[in-house]
Amino acid sequence: MKAKLADRSLFQPSSSALTPDSPFPDLVAYWLEDLELEDRLSKRTLPLYERNVQTLVLPVFGHLTLREIGVARCDHFLKQLAKQSYNRAKRARVVLRLALGLAVRHEVLPPNPMDHVSRLHRPGSTPNALTSAEVNAVRAAIAFWEAGRSISGPKPDEQLGAIVEVMLGTSARIGEVLAIHPRDIDVTSPTPSIRITGTIVSHCGEPTTRQDHPKTAKSRRTVAIPSFTAEAVRRRLARLEDLSLDALLFCSREGTPLTTNKVRRQLRHVLDLAGVAGVTPHVYRRTVATAIDQQAGVELAAELLGHTDPKITIQHYIRRSEMVKPVTAEMLERAFAKEQ
Known part of the structure; x- marks a missing residue:
């Protein structure tokens, strides 16, 4: 009985065309059609999602059924892709999460495996700016x-x-x-x-x-x-x-x-x-x-750029100077000057 309960789908509604044994490409096709019906994405974003899932995800997951896609497989896939390119891994993570999320909403999968994968770590970089x-x-x-x-x-x-x-x-x-x-x-x-x-x-x-x-x-x-x-x-x-x-x-x-x-x-x-x-x-x-930022601080820089969060400005737009403000020397002079 335990084996049968583990094998059966407790989450499968009668109205869904997807099952845990459906091929992953069937989910992708259903997901892309669902996005188009929702009509919430821009005309630029929808083709971008489709291209990312076709070029980055399907070559690896295209031969699998939905029940074969778990946390370990997704985690390994993203780590291997991140070795080649952080940006490609990031784009793959987005579309994979969204597609599997649709399977969860349709009660085909119990949890979304992407909720438990390791966090991607962006390589350190310094934004370039002109002098x-x-x-x-x-x-x-x-x-x-x-x-x-x-x-x-x-x-x-x-x-x-x-x-x-x-x-x-x-x-x-x-x-x-x-x-x-x-x-x-x-x-x-x-x-x-x-x-x-x-x-x-x-x-x-x-x-x-x-x-x-x-x-x-x-x-x-x-x-x-x-x-x-x-x-x-x-x-x-x-x-x-x-x-x-x-x-x-x-x-x-x-x-x-x-x-x-x-x-x-x-x-x-x-x-x-x-x-x-x-x-x-x-x-x-x-x-x-x-x-x-150098003249008035990051808050004003973020406001000028139209950013909702100054963290975006700091991480991606401001070239940090290695020179600490010289006023620190004056402060330390006052604090620790030798007695005459």
Whole structure:
């Protein structure tokens, strides 16, 4: 009787098409269909989940039934994958947890094996940020290219320099910068500002469009901008052919949204010509976060970047200086100075 009780499914409802003996690929197909029916994920996230489960998880678990997938097997799989790449292991953990979670909700599996696997440990890394000299070197390279002095590559459209200045003056993501409308800009008041209200999205097989909200809810914000950004925005506004408030500040010659990949390629091309390496649009967010942290602290840096938790800013965006603030020497001098 004990053997029969162990073998039978005490959790299997009559309405479910899945059983403990169902192949894992059947669960994956059911899970992906369930996600699509829920319609809660963005058009970008759903294909990402599907690709991750197809490329990372199914090659290892595709031949197994659900009852054969336990904590030990999942734990070993993630540890082996983490040896190759922490990011790949992290992505595999997410989709494996979600898929097996569906089996738990349908009472096919009693616990989720992923609830008990070992924690993944991220390798230590230091966020890279540009120095003031490096920022100016990039500016000079872009200005040289936009002036038409470089004979290599496509003809400049004179937007790249302004895009960089806006990233540097707002900390906005590249997609958020490309989604700015003239209605989001105030460069006439004593404190010029830009409101971040959307982002550019590119889905496979669909035209690039402007999404009417940024990456997260807190990412919708109004940012006071420095003079170099305000001047770049004024010059760009003066060049716009479409003067409507809902036009895009940065756009193609036809007025359509620029893709983030196009801007990345253009920036990489220009900097390759100048012999500058390792500069991406996202490094400007780290550069801004590092500068604000050094002058005003991490709380303000996190607020400027639109982060809900300063821990994210510290871990991924701020380049820590090895130099401790010299004021400690003065404090120790007062505390332990030798008596004369």
